[in-house]
Structures are given as structure tokens and as C-alpha cells.
Amino acid sequence: MGFWSRPKFTRPRVLSDKGIMGMNRRNIDYIGRYNPRRLYPLVDDKLQTKRIALACGVTVPDLIGTISQQHQVRHLAEMVQEWPGFCIKPAKGSGGKGITVIVRHDRTGYTKPSGAQETIDDLERHVSNILAGLYSLGGKPDVALIEALINFDDSFEGYSFEGVPDTRVIVFKGFPVMAMMRLSTDASDGKANLHQGAVGVGIDIGSGRAIRAVQFDQPVDHHPDTGRQLSELQVPDWETLLQLSASCYEMSGLGYLGTDMVLDKLRGPMLLELNARPGLAIQTANGAGLLPRLRRIEALDSQRMSVAQRVDYAREHFSIAS
Amino acid sequence: MISRKPFYAVVALLFLAGLALSLYRHFTFEVPWLPGEQRQVWSIEAKVEFEATGRPVKASLAIPGTQQGFTLLNEAAASPGYGLSFLERNGGTRAEWTIRRAAGPQELYYRVEMMADPHAEAPVPLQAPVIAPHTNQEPYATAIRQVLNRALERSADGFSLTRELIRELDSQQQNAELLAQYQDKPRLLVEMLNRAGIAARVVKGLELEDGRRRQSLIDLLQVFDDDRVEIIDPETGHPGQRDNLLLWERHSSPVLDLVGGVNSRVTFSMIRQQLPVNVALEQKFEDSNLLNFSIHSLPLEEQALFKGILLIPIGVLVVVLMRILVGLKTSGTFMPVLIAMAFIQTSLATGLIGFLLIVSMGLVIRSWLSHLNLLLVARISAVIIMVIGIISLFSVLAFKLGLTEGLKITFFPMIILSWTIERMSLLWEEEGAKEVLTQGGGSLLVAVLAYLAMNNDLIRHLTFNFLGLQLVVMAAVLLLGNYTGYRLLELRRFQPLARED
Numbered sequence: 142m143g144f145w146s147r148p149k150f151t152r153p154r155v156l157s158d159k160g161i162m163g164m165n166r167r168n169i170d171y172i173g174r175y176n177p178r179r180l181y182p183l184v185d186d187k188l189q190t191k192r193i194a195l196a197c198g199v200t201v202p203d204l205i206g207t208i209s210q211q212h213q214v215r216h217l218a219e220m221v222q223e224w225p226g227f228c229i230k231p232a233k234g235s236g237g238k239g240i241t242v243i244v245r246h247d248r249t250g251y252t253k254p255s256g257a258q259e260t261i262d263d264l265e266r267h268v269s270n271i272l273a274g275l276y277s278l279g280g281k282p283d284v285a286l287i288e289a290l291i292n293f294d295d296s297f298e299g300y301s302f303e304g305v306p307d308t309r310v311i312v313f314k315g316f317p318v319m320a321m322m323r324l325s326t327d328a329s330d331g332k333a334n335l336h337q338g339a340v341g342v343g344i345d346i347g348s349g350r351a352i353r354a355v356q357f358d359q360p361v362d363h364h365p366d367t368g369r370q371l372s373e374l375q376v377p378d379w380e381t382l383l384q385l386s387a388s389c390y391e392m393s394g395l396g397y398l399g400t401d402m403v404l405d406k407l408r409g410p411m412l413l414e415l416n417a418r419p420g421l422a423i424q425t426a427n428g429a430g431l432l433p434r435l436r437r438i439e440a441l442d443s444q445r446m447s448v449a450q451r452v453d454y455a456r457e458h459f460s461i462a463s
Numbered sequence: 464m465i466s467r468k469p470f471y472a473v474v475a476l477l478f479l480a481g482l483a484l485s486l487y488r489h490f491t492f493e494v495p496w497l498p499g500e501q502r503q504v505w506s507i508e509a510k511v512e513f514e515a516t517g518r519p520v521k522a523s524l525a526i527p528g529t530q531q532g533f534t535l536l537n538e539a540a541a542s543p544g545y546g547l548s549f550l551e552r553n554g555g556t557r558a559e560w561t562i563r564r565a566a567g568p569q570e571l572y573y574r575v576e577m578m579a580d581p582h583a584e585a586p587v588p589l590q591a592p593v594i595a596p597h598t599n600q601e602p603y604a605t606a607i608r609q610v611l612n613r614a615l616e617r618s619a620d621g622f623s624l625t626r627e628l629i630r631e632l633d634s635q636q637q638n639a640e641l642l643a644q645y646q647d648k649p650r651l652l653v654e655m656l657n658r659a660g661i662a663a664r665v666v667k668g669l670e671l672e673d674g675r676r677r678q679s680l681i682d683l684l685q686v687f688d689d690d691r692v693e694i695i696d697p698e699t700g701h702p703g704q705r706d707n708l709l710l711w712e713r714h715s716s717p718v719l720d721l722v723g724g725v726n727s728r729v730t731f732s733m734i735r736q737q738l739p740v741n742v743a744l745e746q747k748f749e750d751s752n753l754l755n756f757s758i759h760s761l762p763l764e765e766q767a768l769f770k771g772i773l774l775i776p777i778g779v780l781v782v783v784l785m786r787i788l789v790g791l792k793t794s795g796t797f798m799p800v801l802i803a804m805a806f807i808q809t810s811l812a813t814g815l816i817g818f819l820l821i822v823s824m825g826l827v828i829r830s831w832l833s834h835l836n837l838l839l840v841a842r843i844s845a846v847i848i849m850v851i852g853i854i855s856l857f858s859v860l861a862f863k864l865g866l867t868e869g870l871k872i873t874f875f876p877m878i879i880l881s882w883t884i885e886r887m888s889l890l891w892e893e894e895g896a897k898e899v900l901t902q903g904g905g906s907l908l909v910a911v912l913a914y915l916a917m918n919n920d921l922i923r924h925l926t927f928n929f930l931g932l933q934l935v936v937m938a939a940v941l942l943l944g945n946y947t948g949y950r951l952l953e954l955r956r957f958q959p960l961a962r963e964d
Contacts, residue, residue, distance in 0.1 A: 150954045151961040157949075161957050165787060166947035211838075238893060273839030275889065337894060358959055421953075425960055 160430030162421060167397075171435065175314070175396025176417050183393050184415040187286055188232045190393075197392045199385060200411045202403075203289035207232075214268050217287075218261050221246070226290035229267060231276040233283045237334045239276030241267055242304070244290065254303035255330065291411065294404040296377050302326050302366040305403055307333050308344065308376060310383065311419055311431065312398045314443055315390035316455045317383045318434040320344040321426040322374065326356070327366045335422040340364060342371055343427030347460020349379030355425050382410040383452045389415060391448075434459055470945070477938040484931025493582055494740075498924030501737040503579040504536065505671050505709070510572055511719060513727035515565035520723035523550070523559040524573055525667070525712035533709055534580040541572040555714040569724065577709060578738075591662040591687035592715060597654050603645045606638040611655050621661040621688030622695070622702060628655055629700035649682040649697045662687040666694070667712040669731055676732035680711050680718060771804065773926045776936045778803050778913040785909045787943050790950030793906040794886050801879045802906070803913035808874035811914060817857070817872040818880075818907070824853050825884035826891070833888065847881040 156163075162171075183189050194201045205227055206220045221227045221243075231239040241264070243251045250258040268285045270276070277283040297306045304325030311319045321341050328338030335341045340361060343352035351374035354361050363370055376382060386400040389412065399419025402410050424430055437458065443451065488494045511524055526549075529535045540547050545560040560571050599607055613635070614627035629652070632639045642651055649665040656663040667680040684695045694710070695702050712718050721727045778800035785791045793799050806814035828849055832842055854872055861869020883906075891899045916922055925932055949957075 149958065150951075151958040153949050153954060155961040156954065156957055159960060161949075161960060163947070163949040163953050164790065165950065169945065169947050269838060275839050355959070358956055360959060425957065428960060430960075 156430075160432035160434075160436075161424055162431045162435070164421060166432075167418075167421060171313075171397040172418055176398075177394070180394045181417055184395065184398075184417045185235070186232050187230060187234075187414055188284060190412075190415050191286075193392055194389075194412050197388065199388065199392060200405075200408055202291055202405075202411055202413065205287040205289055207284050207286055208268055208272065209284040211269065211272055214265050214272070217265055217268060220287060224289060228288050228290060229264065229271070230286045230288060231271040231283045232286055233277035233281065234271075235276075237332050237337075239267075239271055240332070242290070291403050292406040294377065294406050296375070297404070299367045299369040300324050300364060300371070300374060302364070304329075304333060304339075307413055308382060308402045308404075309419065309423060310386040310400050310402065311423060312386050312390055312400055313435050313438055314396050315387050315446070315448070316438050316443070316451045317346060317386050318438065318455065318459060319423050319427055319429070319431055320346055320383075321423045322351070322376065324364060326364070328356075335420070335426075340371070341422055341426035342374055343423070343429075344374075344376060345461045346383070347456045349376040349382075350374070352461055353426070353428050355422075358422070358425050376404070378404065378409055380452070383455070384448055385410050385412060387448045387451050387455075429461075467945075470941075474938045474941050477934045477941070481931040481934030481936075481938065484934070485929040488929055488931065493580070494928045496925070498920045500740045502740050504736045504738045505533075505577045505579070505733055506574065506736060507577065507669070507671075507709070507731060507733040508572060508574045510570060510730050510732070511560075511727065512571075512730070513569055513721055513724035515567060515569050515724045517564065517566040518723045520545075520562050520565045520569070521559065521721070522561075522571060522724065522727075523557045523720040524571075524729065525714075525716055525718050526556050526558050526573060527575065527577070527709060527711050527713075528556055528585065529583055530585045530710055530713070532579065532581065532583060532706065533577040534583040536576040536578050538573070538575040540574070545571065552716070555712065555716060557716075557720075565723070579706065589685075589687075589692055589713070591692075592664045594657045594660065594662055597657060599645075603642060606641045607651075607655055607658070610635055610638050610642070611658060614655075615659060621656065621659075621663070621686050622691075622693050624659060624661060625652065625656060625663070625684060625686050625693075625695050626700040626702070628652055629695075629697065647682075649684055652684055652697055656686065664715040666710055666715065667718055668694070669709045669711045669733075671707040671709055671733055671735070673733070673735040676730075678731045678733070679729070680731070683708075683710070685713070770923070770927050771807075773930075773933065774807075774917040774923065775800060775804070776933055776940075777922055777926060778917050780936050780940060781913040781916050782909055783940055783943050785912065787946055788950060790952035791905040791909055792902050793909050794883060794890070794902040795879070795906070798879055798883060799906050799910035800913055801876050802910040803917055805875045806910065806914040807918055809871040810868070811911070811918075813868045813871055814875075814914075815907075815911075817869075817875065820857060821850060821853050821872070821875065821880055822884055822887065822903070825850055825880070826888055829884055829888040830891075833892070843881060843885055846884055847877060850877050850881050850884065 183193060188207065191201050191204060205224055208214060208217065208220075226242075226244045226246075228240060228242040234240065241259075242254055243259070243264075244254050245252050250260050251264060252258060271283050271285040274282045291305050293301075293305050300306055300322075301324045306322055306324045308320060308322050310317045321343050323333040323335060324340040324342065325333050326338055326340055330337065333339050335355075338357060340354055340356045342354040344350070345352050351372050354371040356365060361371065382402055382404070386402060389398060389400045390396070393415055395415070395417055397417075397419075399416035401413040401416065403413050405411050421431075441454075446454070489496065509524060509526075511522055513522070526538065527533075527535070540558055540560070542560050544565070545562045548559050548561075550557050550559050558573050610628060610631045614624055614631050618624035618627045632642070632648070632651075645651065646654065653663045653665055663684055663686045666683050666685045668683045669678065669680055672678075682697060684697050686693050686695055693702050694708075719727055719729050779797065782793070782797060782799055786793070786796075802814075802818060805818075808814075809817060825846065829846060832845055832849075835842075837845065854875065854877065857872050858870050861867070861872070887899050887903060890902060
């Protein structure tokens with residue numbers, strides 16, 4: 142950095158030259174054009190996503206159960222009794238809202254990843270809130286999902302603080318165009334949302350290796366909590382993960398899609414959730430704009446390409462390392 | 464991909480229709496673009512005095528009508544004991560007072576309000592009077608011929624002839640003195656013009672000057688040439704109709720016709736008033752047709768209501784601008800508009816203080832509610848009741864302390880405030896105080912901007928008077944909905960990306 146003060150704002154010209162996509166363009170030219178409204182329920186409702194994923198043979202975390210009625214809330218404790226850890230999610234939640242993760246529980250209470258203790262009353266209240274539609278879009282009544290915890294892969298040890306690192310891949314017309322890993326931090330309270338302070342690591346589509354990392358939109362080199370060098374990050378099983386992501390296009394029918402994947406120690410890449418309105422922070426994490434890649438695919442006749450062909454095409458053309 | 468052409472056509476259509484409607488209102492109904500414009504309204508009183516002789520009295524006074532430069536707003540006559548009627552005669556209107564028996568000095572009043580109005584035209588086009596044949600005796604005939612011949616040589620048309628005649632009468636002293644014995648100057652001029660084949664007549668005008676009393680009418684020449692008409696001052700020869708010259712009598716009839724009275728006199732007094740333009744226009748277009756499609760035709764109470772409603776699109780436009788072009792986050796998309804509307808009722812400072820007081824106090828109490836483990840609907844309801852409680856409390860407190868401003872706090876939309884508190888409280892729990900400040904601050908900033916726009920005199924005037932502008936706002940919103948460029952805050956957000964290489 143120079144010793145002059147950084148300019149706060151950049152010129153639109155600079156951004157458009159780099160192909161950075163803005164929120165308005167995303168909404169009009171991609172989400173509005175490629176994502177038919179009628180398909181939204183498939184991704185906005187995690188229960189439906191799970192259903193179609195299972196139908197297509199895509200691996201997803203195990204479902205312990207669902208709670209859809211207020212009177213079922215009392216059965217929460219017995220529902221999770223057999224499971225060492227679990228997480229409670231609103232089926233129609235957005236942006237990671239309303240997700241509570243319990244890593245272990247015993248007679249004294251339920252422990253969150255941060256070590257904070259919750260009582261069964263806290264959890265029941267949380268489920269009630271979910272049912273009342275507190276976290277759902279438009280405040281509609283919702284269903285609570287109770288899912289098994291993911292045994293996350295050891296290769297990510299030290300990269301994430303109190304949370305599951307997940308991989309967001311933007312899939313455009315079935316092509317994985319950009320990827321990033323989201324690492325939870327102390328600041329993000331174990332959540333993988335970048336605007337809450339999670340670290341975003343841009344992942345090279347070609348190799349699955351880290352390109353650069355940002356926190357709060359500013360570049361970082363080390364994980365702020367664990368101090369681990371982020372440039373060493375390499376996602377194992379990258380090819381499988383990309384193929385899984387790319388196949389979500391056929392599964393959901395959505396042309397512009399954000400797929401959130403996790404790596405399970407035992408079961409490999411798993412689909413966590415789909416997002417019909419994926420955010421733009423992935424560009425900052427990658428240090429690159431989405432537009433050139435999206436335009437390249439728009440210009441391509443991709444009608445007959447198989448999942449494997451699409452992944453190969455993406456790895457060849459969207460790789461930084463090559 | 465669907466062609467965007469129909470979309471742009473619709474936008475262009477909306478824009479043009481809105482513009483056309485507004486222009487129509489401006490030019491046909493003279494609604495000014497700027498607020499606070501005033502129109503001069505002359506209140507003129509004609510006083511007729513005479514001595515009644517004890518017999519039936521009939522007094523007929525020529526009265527003015529709408530004419531070039533002036534619109535008649537209303538008229539009234541005061542005359543105790545007299546019967547009054549307004550009659551049309553010879554194309555002019557007259558007020559006629561009648562009474563069976565009157566004796567002694569009499570006073571009749573006629574009052575008219577005329578609005579200075581550059582767009583006004585006489586309802587009936589002027590008819591040129593018939594040219595009457597004149598035969599003159601000597602020595603006048605020679606004098607008239609001399610003056611007329613000189614003037615004819617130096618003129619081109621009726622108007623220049625009139626001016627030359629006046630000039631000749633000024634320069635040919637002897638002839639002028641001779642002819643002055645024959646007839647007064649205006650009538651002499653009419654006669655000479657008639658000889659030259661030009662139609663003309665004498666009309667009566669009133670010079671308007673604020674606060675003048677006991678004025679009388681002046682003679683003016685109305686000269687017709689082909690289709691054109693000009694008013695010419697017979698003394699100076701200056702042409703043209705001046706702003707402060709009202710033609711009182713335009714058909715060569717006597718100003719006052721009196722039967723049954725003597726020593727009559729008509730005097731005029733006048734004052735100038737400034738009326739807000741909308742009041743003046745309302746009077747002018749009182750009985751206008753359906754085409755006058757404006758809110759002004761509604762009863763006053765509904766008008767006041769619409770004044771507020773028509774501002775909402777402006778507030779909405781501000782929200783759209785702030786969200787699409789700037790990228791501000793607000794809690795609840797259009798909550799800022801509703802808050803801004805409350806600010807309009809309360810005034811900005813009171814509103815801001817009230818809003819912050821209610822929301823911050825609400826948040827404190829809401830944090831206690833969240834421990835109660837309530838169902839959502841019940842909790843929101845509790846928050847609503849709580850907000851009403853807070854509002855009542857502040858109102859009573861403010862009243863006891865003598866702060867009447869504080870009473871305005873009741874203008875806040877309570878349901879909206881409750882939702883705001885609920886959302887802020889959840890935001891606080893989930894994302895921390897920083898996000899609450901960002902979104903709350905963003906909402907408040909947008910609300911203040913919307914308030915400034917909606918409270919602007921010019922904008923209030925335009926939205927209320929030009930319904931067509933709603934279509935223009937609509938077109939703007941549609942266009943903004945099509946904007947794919949960067950938001951202002953994205954230029955900062957992605958600024959680290961631009962710094963590299």
C-alpha cells in the first residue's frame with residue numbers, strides 16, 4: 142500500500158472493466174432472466190430441496206425429523222436423544238438466519254459450538270419462533286428441520302472457528318463458474334455468512350486451491366482466530382464437488398444458482414442448500430468479476446453438454462492457475 | 464430473451480402522456496409551474512349618484528365583462544330598495560336598477576372583481592360598428608378635409624391613420640381649435656376615420672391604480688381595420704392595451720342611462736388584491752367541464768386527503784432511488800415512506816426525537832418480552848400495545864410539561880412502529896447492534912430524505928396540481944427497475960477489487 146490514503150470509492154468504469162457484477166445487474170439480467178419464479182419454492186424450502194436432491198441421488202445431510210405443528214415442539218428432546226449433535230433450521234429461512242447448531246448434549250443442557258449452554262426451553266422457543274414464521278420470507282408459517290451434524294473433513298482443521306466451512310459454488314446454466322469457501326470466525330459467531338464476518342476464500346475452479354481471502358471485504362492472509370495460512374487451503378475431492386454442484390442445475394431447473402456444499406469425513410461432498418439469489422461477495426473473495434465468465438457461457442451453445450463436460454469446460458476456462 | 468422494445472415504448476408513452484397532461488393543465492388552465500404565484504385581482508366599485516325627482520327611476524349602468532387581459536371573477540350590486548337585473552344590450556352587459564318612487568340623493572353601488580389574466584379573451588368576438596355617413600357644414604367640412612388629407616398621405620392603414628390624425632390635430636392649431644367647437648376630440652376622430660372608410664368607435668376605459676377613489680372613465684378610440692382591432696388613446700395617439708387599462712364600456716353605449724333622476728355622476732374606486740393563484744383559478748374555472756380533470760373539483764376535505772396521497776409516489780421514488788442507485792439498506796422496504804409521512808405531520812425535529820424515543824424504549828421493553836418465550840403473533844401484538852402505551856405516556860408527559868409539540872407523537876403509524884421494533888430487536892439478537900444501527904440509520908436517512916422531498920413546497924405544488932406527473936414518476940420508477948449499473952455503495956464495497964494489479 143502507498144502512504145497516501147486509500148480512495149473510499151472507485152469509479153464505475155474500473156469495476157465494469159473488471160467485469161464485476163452489481164446487485165442490480167444480478168437481479169435483472171441473471172436472476173430475473175434465468176430463474177423462473179415458480180421454481181423458487183424448490184430452493185426456498187429446504188425440505189423440498191432435500192426431497193429433489195434425494196430423488197436425483199445427490200448426497201445431503203441426514204434428516205432427523207421435522208416439526209410442523211406447535212404441539213410437536215414438546216417432542217424435540219426425544220427426537221434428538223439418539224443423536225450426538227444436531228442442528229435446527231427453518232425450512233424457509235434465508236441468509237443462514239435461524240440456524241442453531243448443537244454439537245453435543247447431555248442432562249445438563251445443549252452445547253453450541255461456541256461452548257454456550259442452551260436449555261431445552263431455549264431450543265423449544267426457537268422452534269416455536271421458526272413455526273411462527275419469524276425467519277421465513279414474508280413471515281409465513283414455517284417448518285423446522287432437525288438435521289444430523291456433518292462430520293467435517295479433517296483437511297479443514299484450523300481453517301474454521303466453531304463452525305462448518307462450506308463451499309459456495311455459483312452454477313450458471315449448469316457450469317460451475319466461481320467458487321469460494323466460507324470459514325466461520327469468532328466475529329461471525331460460528332456462522333458462514335460473509336457479511337457477519339466470516340472469511341471468504343476464493344477457490345480456483347481449475348484446481349480447488351485457494352486464490353485469496355477476504356474478511357469484511359478486505360483482503361486477509363491468515364484466519365483471524367486460528368492464524369492458519371489461508372493460501373494453503375486446498376479442497377479435497379474437488380472434481381466430485383464440482384460435479385455435484387453442476388448437477389444441481391438439472392435438479393432445480395434454476396439457471397443462476399448458488400450451491401452450498403460441505404465435505405463430510407465419511408460421505409464426501411454433500412449438498413447443504415441451494416440459493417436462487419446468491420450474493421456477490423464471491424467476487425471479492427476471488428478478486429475477479431463474474432460477468433466475463435457468465436457472458437462466455439451465455440455465448441456458448443451448451444444445450445447438449447453433460448455434467449462432466451460442463452465441469453471440464455469450466456475447469457479449463459475458468460482456472461486461474463493455468 | 465424478450466425484446467425490451469415494448470417496455471421502453473410503455474415507459475415513453477407514460478412519460479409523454481404525463482408530460483402532455485401537465486402541459487395541458489399548465490396552458491389551458493394556467494396552473495403555474497411554481498408555487499406561491501399570485502394573481503392580481505382588482506376590486507372595482509362603481510358608485511352612481513343622482514338626485515331622484517320623485518318619479519319612477521330606472522338607472523342602467525354599463526358594466527364590464529371578461530376581456531383581453533382581464534377575467535371577471537364575480538360581481539355584485541348594492542342598492543337598498545331597488546330592483547336589480549343584469550341585461551344584455553347591444554352585445555354589452557348592463558346593470559339596471561329600478562324603483563317605483565324615489566326622491567332626494569340616491570347612491571347605487573356596483574362592485575366587480577377582475578383578475579389580471581394574460582390569457583383572457585372576450586367571450587364574443589368584437590363586431591366592427593357600421594360606418595355612418597356624415598355630412599358636415601362649412602367651415603368644419605374644409606377643416607376636416609384638410610386634416611384628413613394630410614393624415615391620409617402619411618399613413619398606411621387605419622391605425623397609422625388614427626395616429627397621424629391625432630398628430631395633425633396637434634400641429635394644425637387653427638383647424639384643431641375650429642373643430643373643437645364642432646365636436647369633442649374622440650368623436651371627431653371617429654367621424655374622420657369613418658370618412659376614410661375606417662370603422663371606429665369611442666369606448667370607455669378605466670385606468671387601474673391601487674387605492675384610487677372617485678376616478679372617472681376615460682375616452683378611448685377603438686379602431687377596426689380588417690380583422691384587427693386596436694385601442695388608441697385619442698390624446699396621445701399611443702396604441703395598445705395596457706395592463707392597467709380596463710375597458711368598462713365597449714359598445715359605444717352611454718355609461719349611465721338614467722330616467723327619473725338628475726345630476727347623475729358615476730365614479731369609480733378600486734383596490735388591488737393579491738390572490739393565491741389556485742384560489743383565483745378556482746373562481747375562474749368554477750363551472751368548467753369534465754376536461755378539467757383535477758383534484759380541485761373534489762370537496763375540500765377530500766382535496767386535503769389527496770394532497771397527502773399524491774405525495775406517496777414521491778416518497779416511494781426516493782426509496783427506489785436510495786435502494787437501487789445508492790444501495791442503502793432499510794428495515795422494511797417502504798417503512799421510511801410511512802415514517803416520512805408521520806414527519807410531515809409532526810415536523811422533522813419532533814418527529815425524529817419521537818421516533819428515536821419510541822423505538823429505543825420499545826427495544827428495551829422488547830428485550831424483556833423475548834425472555835417470555837411467546838408465540839410470534841402474540842408477541843407482535845404485545846409490542847403494538849406497548850407502543851401505544853409509550854405513545855400515550857409521552858403525550859401525557861409532554862402535555863404536563865407544557866410541550867404541546869410532544870402531542871404530535873400520536874401521528875406515528877403504530878403498527879409500523881411495532882414491526883420496526885420487532886425487526887430491529889431480532890436483528891439485534893441475530894446480527895448485533897452494528898447491523899441494527901446500519902439498517903435503522905439507513906431507514907431513518909431515507910425517511911428524512913423522503914420527508915424533505917415530500918415536504919418541499921415545489922413538489923407539493925406540482926404533485927397536487929399536475930396529476931400527469933404521477934405518470935412521469937411511474938415512468939421513472941419503471942426505468943429505475945431496469946437499471947443494471949452499479950449502486951453507489953457497491954463502488955465502495957468492491958473498491959478493494961479495483962485496487963489490485
